Amino acid sequence: MSGFRHVALFRWVEGTTTLQQDEVAARLRELPGLIPEIRSYSLGVDAKVNQGAFDFAVVADFDDRDAYLVYRDHPAHRAVVGEVVGPLLAERAAIQYEL
């Protein structure tokens, strides 16, 4: 399967509530409807299997690098990052790679 994958893991600040995390997920889930370049969009909350795991994951697939860049710089994506993800973020780990 060719394509381009973006992975971002978030660790929330102390005291972040499930409600706040649900709002992040809800806002992110809107993006595939707003950004057609998104080919697949998987969101996940840590299953608490291992200590030290991050709290939340985004695994997004695109046809190619350029499609990912449209997503990265898209106003709808920037808004979610600025309005709901950023204020809760203690740590972020990310990578992008060719599938």
Next chain:
Amino acid sequence: MSGFRHVALFRWVEGTTTLQQDEVAARLRELPGLIPEIRSYSLGVDAKVNQGAFDFAVVADFDDRDAYLVYRDHPAHRAVVGEVVGPLLAERAAIQYEL
């Protein structure tokens, strides 16, 4: 698509060579043949699109949590982690979540 996903991002220590990274990838690619619980196994090298990205990604899918735990604790996986990933690791970010 139901299932269980494991995501691990690695940042290598300064001076890690492409050859060393290729050996990690080669050893990890052997695991699906040794651990049938692995349903899909995606490995990726950072495409250098964004500053500060991690160097390497593993995105592995399993039928369920228990299948992931077999992988996590499998001797073949532990060997790769101990012999080739661990010695090169500066930082690791991981999460597991229900698909």
